[in-house]
Amino acid sequence: MAPEAPSPLPGHLLIPFASASAPPCQAALKALRLPHLETLLGELALATHDAGDDHSLSLPHERALALALGLTRADGSPCDDGQIPWAAAASAEPTVPQAWFSPCHFQIGTDHVSLLPGEQIGLTDEDARGLFEAFAPYCAEDGITLRFESATRWHASGEPLRGIACASLDRVSGRPVDGWMPPSPANPGGSQLLKRLQSEAQMLFYTHPVHDARTACGLRPVNGFWISGAGAMEVPAPLRPAPTMPDTLRQAALRADWTAWAQAWGQLDATHIPALLERARRGEAVTLTLCGERSAQTWVNAPRGGSARLGRLFKKLLGTPPAWKALEPL
Known part of the structure; x- marks a missing residue:
C-alpha cells in the first residue's frame, strides 16, 4: 500500500478504515463507546475535509498518507486519483x-x-x-x-x-x-x-x-x-516522516470482520487516542486524521485565545456528541 517510513511522526495519528460503508459496519458504529476519542475531538478543531465517494481508485487513507509524506505532483498538488506512485x-x-x-x-x-x-x-x-x-x-x-x-x-x-x-x-x-x-x-x-x-x-x-x-x-x-x-515521481524528493498509522481497523475491515473491527476501535481508544490527548493537553502540536472509504477529516489543536475558550465552553454546555457522529460521514 505504501512505503515504510524511516520514523513515525508521533504527533500525527492517521487511522485507516475508521469507518466503512458496509451496512454491518454502520450498525456496529452506533454501538461504539469511545470516550477518549470524544474528549480528544472536543479538544481539537476540524482543519480539512477530503470529501470523496466509494468509487475513487485511491482510498482516503492513501490520499491522506501521500499528502503527509509530501508525495505529490511537481507543483505540490495531490496526485491524480489512482496514480499515487x-x-x-x-x-x-x-x-x-x-x-x-x-x-x-x-x-x-x-x-x-x-x-x-x-x-x-x-x-x-x-x-x-x-x-x-x-x-x-x-x-x-x-x-x-x-x-x-x-x-x-x-x-x-x-x-x-x-x-x-x-x-x-x-x-x-x-x-x-x-x-x-x-x-x-x-x-x-x-x-x-x-x-x-x-x-x-x-x-x-x-x-x-x-x-x-x-x-x-x-x-x-x-x-x-x-x-x-x-x-513515477515527477520530481524525486525525500519523503517526510510518516504519521503513526495503526493497522488493526484496516485488517478487520478487509476481512469484513466487524466484531474484530469494533474491538480494534476499543483498543485504539484505550491506547493511541489517550496518548494523543495527553500531548494535546500539554500544548504540543497534534494532528488526528480519520479515514473511511469515502472521505477523510483532519483535526488539529484548537486555538487557545479567549474567544476559542469561550467556544469550547459553549460546546461543553451543549454536551459532547458521541464519537460515531464524527465517524459516520467518512
Missing part, C-alpha cells in the same frame, strides 16, 4: 515507472468476479516463487522487469507503467473487480499491455503445477494478479 516512492530510482504486482485469487460468481489478495488465501513463498519464475519472462518480453519482493507483492519496473491509473489493492479486496482498472488516457498502450499480461497470467497460472497442488490441498489457487501503486 507508491512503488516508485519506495525505490532508489523514484523517477523510473514502477508498480506492484500482487498475486491473487479471482472468485468467479454468478454475476461478477471478486478479488481475494494473497494474504487471504494463505499464499506461501514457495508457491509464489514458482509462479513468479514462470511469469517474469512474459513481463520481460514487454519491457517490464519483475523482482520478487514477497509472496504477496512483486515489484515491477518499466516504461509501460508510466501514467497508469489503477485502484489500490485495499480498494478492490473482496469486491467485484469490474471497472477498477480503467483506461489510462496518459498511456492507453500501457493499459492494454497490462490487461493482456493479466490474461496471460491467468492462463499460465491455471496450467502451472502450483495450481493443482493448492487445489488438492483445499486451498484457493492463484489465478491472476492485481496492479497497484503504478507510476
Whole structure:
C-alpha cells in the first residue's frame, strides 16, 4: 500500500478504515463507546475535509498518507486519483515507472468476479516463487522487469507503467473487480499491455503445477494478479516522516470482520487516542486524521485565545456528541 517510513511522526495519528460503508459496519458504529476519542475531538478543531465517494481508485487513507509524506505532483498538488506512485516512492530510482504486482485469487460468481489478495488465501513463498519464475519472462518480453519482493507483492519496473491509473489493492479486496482498472488516457498502450499480461497470467497460472497442488490441498489457487501503486515521481524528493498509522481497523475491515473491527476501535481508544490527548493537553502540536472509504477529516489543536475558550465552553454546555457522529460521514 505504501512505503515504510524511516520514523513515525508521533504527533500525527492517521487511522485507516475508521469507518466503512458496509451496512454491518454502520450498525456496529452506533454501538461504539469511545470516550477518549470524544474528549480528544472536543479538544481539537476540524482543519480539512477530503470529501470523496466509494468509487475513487485511491482510498482516503492513501490520499491522506501521500499528502503527509509530501508525495505529490511537481507543483505540490495531490496526485491524480489512482496514480499515487507508491512503488516508485519506495525505490532508489523514484523517477523510473514502477508498480506492484500482487498475486491473487479471482472468485468467479454468478454475476461478477471478486478479488481475494494473497494474504487471504494463505499464499506461501514457495508457491509464489514458482509462479513468479514462470511469469517474469512474459513481463520481460514487454519491457517490464519483475523482482520478487514477497509472496504477496512483486515489484515491477518499466516504461509501460508510466501514467497508469489503477485502484489500490485495499480498494478492490473482496469486491467485484469490474471497472477498477480503467483506461489510462496518459498511456492507453500501457493499459492494454497490462490487461493482456493479466490474461496471460491467468492462463499460465491455471496450467502451472502450483495450481493443482493448492487445489488438492483445499486451498484457493492463484489465478491472476492485481496492479497497484503504478507510476513515477515527477520530481524525486525525500519523503517526510510518516504519521503513526495503526493497522488493526484496516485488517478487520478487509476481512469484513466487524466484531474484530469494533474491538480494534476499543483498543485504539484505550491506547493511541489517550496518548494523543495527553500531548494535546500539554500544548504540543497534534494532528488526528480519520479515514473511511469515502472521505477523510483532519483535526488539529484548537486555538487557545479567549474567544476559542469561550467556544469550547459553549460546546461543553451543549454536551459532547458521541464519537460515531464524527465517524459516520467518512
